[in-house]
Amino acid sequence: AQSVTQLGSHVSVSEGALVLLRCNYSSSVPPYLFWYVQYPNQGLQLLLKYTSAATLVKGINGFEAEFKKSETSFHLTKPSAHMSDAAEYFCAVSDHYGGSQGNLIFGKGTKLSVKP
Amino acid sequence: DAGVIQSPRHEVTEMGQEVTLRCKPISGHDYLFWYRQTMMRGLELLIYFNNNVPIDDSGMPEDRFSAKMPNASFSTLKIQPSEPRDSAVYFCASSFGSDPATNEKLFFGSGTQLSVL
Numbered sequence: 627a628q629s630v631t632q633l634g635s636h637v638s639v640s641e642g643a644l645v646l647l648r649c650n651y652s653s654s655v656p657p658y659l660f661w662y663v664q665y666p667n668q669g670l671q672l673l674l675k676y677t678s679a680a681t682l683v684k685g686i687n688g689f690e691a692e693f694k695k696s697e698t699s700f701h702l703t704k705p706s707a708h709m710s711d712a713a714e715y716f717c718a719v720s721d722h723y724g725g726s727q728g729n730l731i732f733g734k735g736t737k738l739s740v741k742p
Numbered sequence: 743d744a745g746v747i748q749s750p751r752h753e754v755t756e757m758g759q760e761v762t763l764r765c766k767p768i769s770g771h772d773y774l775f776w777y778r779q780t781m782m783r784g785l786e787l788l789i790y791f792n793n794n795v796p797i798d799d800s801g802m803p804e805d806r807f808s809a810k811m812p813n814a815s816f817s818t819l820k821i822q823p824s825e826p827r828d829s830a831v832y833f834c835a836s837s838f839g840s841d842p843a844t845n846e847k848l849f850f851g852s853g854t855q856l857s858v859l
Contacts, residue, residue, distance in 0.1 A: 662848075669746070669833055669850025670785075716785065729798060730775075730848065734784040 628653045628719040632733035640741045645689075645704040647736050649717030652698065658720040659700040660730065661691055665713045673715070676700060687711070712740045748834050748851035756859050760822040763854045766815055767836030775848065776809055776819050777833040785833075791817065792839065824858045831855050 633648040651657055658677050662670040674685025681693045687710075691702045702715060717733040747766040755761055767774050775790040789799040794811045802809070806825070811817040821828055835848040 667852065669835070669852050670848070671850070672847050675847070729787055729790065731787070732785040 628657065628731050630659075630717045630719050630731060630733040632715075632717050632736050634736055635734065636737045636739065638739040638741060639707045641709055642706050645702070645707045645711065645738065647702040647715050647717075647738065649691075649700045649702065649733060650698050651700060651717075651719050653719055659691075659693065660718040660720070661685065661689070661700075661702050662716045662718060662732070663713050664716065664735070670716060673702070707738075707740045709740050709742065712738055714738070746834055746836050746849050746851035748832075748854050750854060751852065752855045752857075754857045754859065755824055757825055758823045759858075760820065761824045761828075761856060761858075763819040763832050763834075763856070765817045765819070765834030765851060767817070767834070768849055769815065771836035771838050771849070772814075773837045773839040774811060774817050775835040775837075776817070777835065777850075779831045779833060779853070780829075788819070821856075824856075826858045829856055829858050 629652045631650045639645055656678055660675045661673040663673050664670045673689050674683045674691055676683045676693045684690045689702055689704045691700050693700050714735045714737045716735045718730045720730050746768055749764045772793050776788040777785050778788055779785045786801055788801045789809045790797055791811045794814060807821055809819045831853045833850050833853045835850045837848045
């Protein structure tokens with residue numbers, strides 16, 4: 627069965643600093659992996675997704691994530707944090723089996739705070 | 743498109759009462775998901791539909807929970823009777839899962855904050 631583990635429920639960075647949010651996955655099949663963001667009082671929005679093409683995936687708002695099979699990781703990064711990045715970030719894996727919509731299994735989330 | 747629309751935005755009820763949450767997915771989307779979010783358990787999938795047919799309801803916690811999708815533009819999640827431990831934010835999401843270019847891009851509603859006293 628697929629699962630994801632997000633390391634750190636809270637991460638705090640200064641504005642302009644590197645953002646690194648960690649996600650490790652477990653999957654019995656080649657995984658489809660996702661990062662979603664949730665702003666206060668809103669639903670989740672897709673940031674980026676990995677579907678076995680390039681291992682470095684670029685998303686919206688300057689975020690990117692690198693798929694590392696040897697480490698079973700899919701960490702999210704952004705070179706320079708902005709105040710507007712403060713939100714909760716969720717890593718997810720799909721039980722997709724080629725071609726059809728799968729069920730997304732979400733991690734517990736990491737709340738990112740950005741200090742001025 | 744207005745996005746996924748959920749109602750009500752907030753619901754406060756007393757233990758034992760019936761609660762009905764509503765969702766209107768994005769027009770043309772063929773998958774609809776109901777999720778529950780709590781501090782303790784995070785985001786949990788309750789049930790999802792494809793073309794109005796329930797595909798996987800293994801996440802529905804108990805028989806007190808039921809979900810229907812009578813047509814492509816409407817779904818309900820009902821809790822009867824409600825209990826304090828059902829207090830959570832309930833999200834509805836939809837996607838166009840049949841298109842490999844966009845499937846698994848879920849569009850979430852703003853959620854219903856449910857408080858059962």
